[in-house]
Amino acid sequence: MAKAVSGISGALGLGGSSGTSTRYASDYLNYLNSYDTTNYDNTVNNMISQALGISQNLSNRPDYVYSVDGSDAARQRMENSVYNSAVDKMTPQFEQQRRDLETRLQNQGLAVGSEAYENAMNTLNASQNDALQQAAYQSIQQGQSAFSNSLNDQISAANFQNSARQLPINEIVNLLKYGHSGWDVAQAKYNVGMNKAQTENQNQQQLFNNWMDVGKLAANTYLGYKGLGK
16 A cells, blocks of 8 residues: 555655756855856946946036038138139239230330220220139139038038037946846846745645645545455
8 A cells, every 4th residue: 555655656746856946946046146246246336437437527528519500711711812813823914915915006006095906905804804703703613612611521520529429428338238236136036036936836736736636546545445355
């Protein structure tokens, strides 16, 4: 009879394996409690301290740039420079052209103030005025290019400044992402403990149910033997 009950117990899983899950949980908790994280914790604490120091100086960041404009002064300087340079080159040429024309008209016997003389001089003046207007037009184009370049420079500077404002924030985030608060650690231990408790309760309930089944099976077996004895 004893051998029969022992065989039944083994079949129902009432041996030492019933505590395997809780033993794993206990081992894991012991591992968490005994694992030496001193160096890692010190490193994290240093990084968090660095993040704190950076955050305390966020007010020293450059202002955010919302809009920019090109330099009108740069445009004007370029226009003046291009136009004045052209005029400086053309003025001696214009004077030489006028002297050459006057000499040629005189050699042709045309008197100053005559219609032919005035027509020739007007044609020269018109040609020289066209050259001056072309120089003015080119100076305006160069001025617009200078304005566009200055605007692009301002945009680049603004983008750099706005990006620079974000750099300390990014550095803080990178420093903090390796840190775990005491609440995080406590929560991890709590979760392991809860899982362990639930597993133990389930094992106890299963053990109780198994013993109930053993009792019923043993009783039926006993009754069966008793009946055979008759």
